[in-house]
Amino acid sequence: MRRILAVTAIASLLASVAACGGDDDNGGSGGGNITAEGADDGTELALWTRAPLELQAKALVEAYNKSHKNQVKLTIVPNDDYVAKVGAAAGSGDLPDLFAADIVYVPNWTKAGLFADLTDRIKLLPYADKINQGHLQAGTFEDKEYVLPFVLDLSVIFYNKKLYKEAGLDPEKGPTTIDEFKEQALAIQKLKKPGVFGTYFGGNCGGCNVFTWFPMIWASGEEVMNPEGTQSRLDGTAAQKVYATWRELQEAGAIAPGAKDETGATWVAAFQQGKVGVMPYPATLLSTAAKTVDVGVVPIPGVNGGASTFVGGDGIGISKDSKKSEQAWNFLSWMTSEAAQVDVLAANDSSVSRTDLADNKYSQKDPRVVTVNKVAASPQSKTPVAVNFQQAFNAPGSPWMTLVRDQVYGDPSTLGKDNAALTDSLAQ
Amino acid sequence: MPRSLTLSPSKTAVVSSPSRSARRSRTALTGWAYAAPTALFVVIFFVAPIGLVGRMSVSDWGLFAGNRGWNAPENFTDAVSDRLFWPAVWFTVKYTVLTTVILLVLALGLALLVQESSRWNGILRTSFLVPSALGLASASLLFYALYSPQASPIPGQISFLGTPWSALWSTVALIVWRFAGFYMLLLLVGLQSIPGDVYEAARLDGAGRWQTFRHVTLPLLRPSLALCTILCVTGSLLAFDQFYILTKGGPDNSTVTIVQLIYNMAFQGQNNLGRAAALSILVLAALLVVNIVQFRGLRGRER
Numbered sequence: 246m247r248r249i250l251a252v253t254a255i256a257s258l259l260a261s262v263a264a265c266g267g268d269d270d271n272g273g274s275g276g277g278n279i280t281a282e283g284a285d286d287g288t289e290l291a292l293w294t295r296a297p298l299e300l301q302a303k304a305l306v307e308a309y310n311k312s313h314k315n316q317v318k319l320t321i322v323p324n325d326d327y328v329a330k331v332g333a334a335a336g337s338g339d340l341p342d343l344f345a346a347d348i349v350y351v352p353n354w355t356k357a358g359l360f361a362d363l364t365d366r367i368k369l370l371p372y373a374d375k376i377n378q379g380h381l382q383a384g385t386f387e388d389k390e391y392v393l394p395f396v397l398d399l400s401v402i403f404y405n406k407k408l409y410k411e412a413g414l415d416p417e418k419g420p421t422t423i424d425e426f427k428e429q430a431l432a433i434q435k436l437k438k439p440g441v442f443g444t445y446f447g448g449n450c451g452g453c454n455v456f457t458w459f460p461m462i463w464a465s466g467e468e469v470m471n472p473e474g475t476q477s478r479l480d481g482t483a484a485q486k487v488y489a490t491w492r493e494l495q496e497a498g499a500i501a502p503g504a505k506d507e508t509g510a511t512w513v514a515a516f517q518q519g520k521v522g523v524m525p526y527p528a529t530l531l532s533t534a535a536k537t538v539d540v541g542v543v544p545i546p547g548v549n550g551g552a553s554t555f556v557g558g559d560g561i562g563i564s565k566d567s568k569k570s571e572q573a574w575n576f577l578s579w580m581t582s583e584a585a586q587v588d589v590l591a592a593n594d595s596s597v598s599r600t601d602l603a604d605n606k607y608s609q610k611d612p613r614v615v616t617v618n619k620v621a622a623s624p625q626s627k628t629p630v631a632v633n634f635q636q637a638f639n640a641p642g643s644p645w646m647t648l649v650r651d652q653v654y655g656d657p658s659t660l661g662k663d664n665a666a667l668t669d670s671l672a673q
Numbered sequence: 674m675p676r677s678l679t680l681s682p683s684k685t686a687v688v689s690s691p692s693r694s695a696r697r698s699r700t701a702l703t704g705w706a707y708a709a710p711t712a713l714f715v716v717i718f719f720v721a722p723i724g725l726v727g728r729m730s731v732s733d734w735g736l737f738a739g740n741r742g743w744n745a746p747e748n749f750t751d752a753v754s755d756r757l758f759w760p761a762v763w764f765t766v767k768y769t770v771l772t773t774v775i776l777l778v779l780a781l782g783l784a785l786l787v788q789e790s791s792r793w794n795g796i797l798r799t800s801f802l803v804p805s806a807l808g809l810a811s812a813s814l815l816f817y818a819l820y821s822p823q824a825s826p827i828p829g830q831i832s833f834l835g836t837p838w839s840a841l842w843s844t845v846a847l848i849v850w851r852f853a854g855f856y857m858l859l860l861l862v863g864l865q866s867i868p869g870d871v872y873e874a875a876r877l878d879g880a881g882r883w884q885t886f887r888h889v890t891l892p893l894l895r896p897s898l899a900l901c902t903i904l905c906v907t908g909s910l911l912a913f914d915q916f917y918i919l920t921k922g923g924p925d926n927s928t929v930t931i932v933q934l935i936y937n938m939a940f941q942g943q944n945n946l947g948r949a950a951a952l953s954i955l956v957l958a959a960l961l962v963v964n965i966v967q968f969r970g971l972r973g974r975e976r
Contacts, residue, residue, distance in 0.1 A: 636944075641923065
């Protein structure tokens with residue numbers, strides 16, 4: 246019975262979408278039934294996103310609502326509940342018009358058919374080739390594009406300039422190799438200031454270490470997975486160097502206590518309290534951290550230099566259930582425009598998702614933002630694509646978490662076995 | 674109790690029925706009418722969801738993809754062969770035994786302590802019971818802050834959740850703190866329903882404190898103790914909130930309970946509702962067996 250209801254509901258939704266397209270055909274501009282701008286006719290649109298992006302999402306939605314007839318109603322969902330909420334809505338055909346997704350989950354969600362096809366619409370954008378490629382690729386399934394970048398979250402190295410001065414390090418020079426990172430963290434630790442530690446990481450947080458350790462491997466010129474995302478290559482020499490570095494830091498007592506139990510809820514807190522010398526950190530929090538700490542920013546280095554970042558954050562698309570795709574596209578089209586990218590995102594110290602806007606009037610004021618934007622365009626910066634990314638890496642108790650904890654706290658000789666478990670999970 | 678209730682109507686029916694069957698059917702109708710609202714609620718909120726879960730458990734049902742057809746024995750075999758299944762079962766049982774023993778002993782102690790009327794009685798009873806007024810999730814968050822190395826007011830760098838052993842005991846401590854008052858209250862009611870003359874008789878017979886406790890209090894308290902045991906065992910076997918908030922199953926998957934495994938299968942990566950539903954059905958069956966055994970034990974002793 247339920248199933249029949251659901252099928253009827255979906256069928257009627259499809260019918261109405263088709264009807265929408267038909268209407269636009271009559272009133273639309275010229276040939277196609279889709280336009281680059283979509284429709285701005287005073288429709289109310291629903292948008293869901295997860296809590297970590299609250300700042301950027303609110304700023305974007307407010308600016309859009311002020312300047313458009315369409316009104317977007319924003320719903321912010323706690324990070325841990327987001328997948329379950331989207332899953333429940335997808336099952337009952339109640340997805341909102343627009344919803345964002347952690348970019349690493351996007352391949353799985355596009356494969357499950359949660360998003361509507363945007364290929365033809367994205368082609369109409371004059372700056373289509375300037376949009377962040379990592380996000381676009383993650384949102385491509387069987388040659389169709391479903392997702393645009395909503396908010397970029399990049400990982401960079403943050404260091405505390407005040408502590409660097411005290412430790413006799415050059416406050417204008419952050420680490421440029423993994424070894425320098427280790428030495429500088431140890432130098433901060435040698436200060437022996439109560440409550441101050443060399444570095445910190447989320448020792449029980451899969452997502453944190455994907456975000457901060459993958460770039461170290463990429464910057465060394467190695468890969469973390471095969472291109473299909475079905476096989477783990479996290480047992481390479483660069484990867485081993487990364488693990489060994491953190492293990493040495495751990496053994497030297499240079500990692501702030503609590504790292505081993507850190508599930509990710511507070512992994513950014515200690516640096517903001519001035520208790521940590523140097524650590525890989527989300528660039529979106531630059532303005533927050535700069536309030537309490539004199540922050541220096543450098544790209545994440547590899548074994549012999551190099552510069553990379555994890556092009557994370559969230560992609561956004563129109564849901565399969567939306568009856569208002571023309572209006573929803575209006576929001577997406579505006580979101581990628583200069584007005585939104587520069588005057589909203591860049592003005593709020595967030596990264597822009599278009600390469601041609603990386604150098605803008607706001608970023609020029611702060612060389613640290615230029616550093617962040619530059620590394621985003623580096624060829625060594627990536628968004629990893631794997632259908633089973635969540636269960637392999639982010640889920641609590643994932644095989645990746647087992648690998649990391651064995652490497653840092655446990656028996657490092659299990660690397661081969663742990664990596665094979667990771668491949669099993671990816672290939673499922 | 675429930676047995677006598679179900680027995681009595683049929684007895685009266687047997688006595689009065691041979692003469693009039695019409696009256697009997699009217700009585701039956703009235704009975705159905707009385708039972709209807711409850712039955713309706715049971716159907717809507719219990720039978721229907723269980724039916725849906727049952728259907729999911731035999732289907733290939735993805736979180737995003739929906740029902741993709743029959744997948745019957747595979748869901749169950751996959752659920753049982755999950756790498757975390759047996760560790761989760763073992764941990765859940767261990768946790769259940771620990772909390773049940775500690776909670777019941779402590780609650781009985783507290784109940785005996787506050788049973789006698791003394792000057793501090795009111796304050797004691799209130800302070801034991803106050804944690805029960807806090808939701809389990811809120812209590813877990815409170816303890817999360819207490820245990821967190823960054824926010825904890827407890828001096829020194831103690832790792833409360835860092836090793837499997839400490840994570841288990843830290844969670845047990847939370848649960849004992851949260852529920853001891855509640856079980857104390859249940860046992861207190863039981864204690865106060867024991868007639869005073871039984872104790873008087875025991876005293877006249879020259880029974881000592883321990884003898885009175887062992888041969889008078891405990892046997893007469895058995896129904897209350899049984900109730901507490903059933904509640905506590907069932908609650909602990911279904912433990913979720915406290916571990917979800919405090920440990921997320923860590924460190925190294927050492928504190929994954931069976932319900933958490935269900936949640937993880939459904940929403941944390943595998944996104945497989947079919948497999949999660951299959952595991953739910955297995956847990957339901959196990960719970961039924963456990964409760965039947967407990968009821969049997971209780972009834973046997975009552976006779």
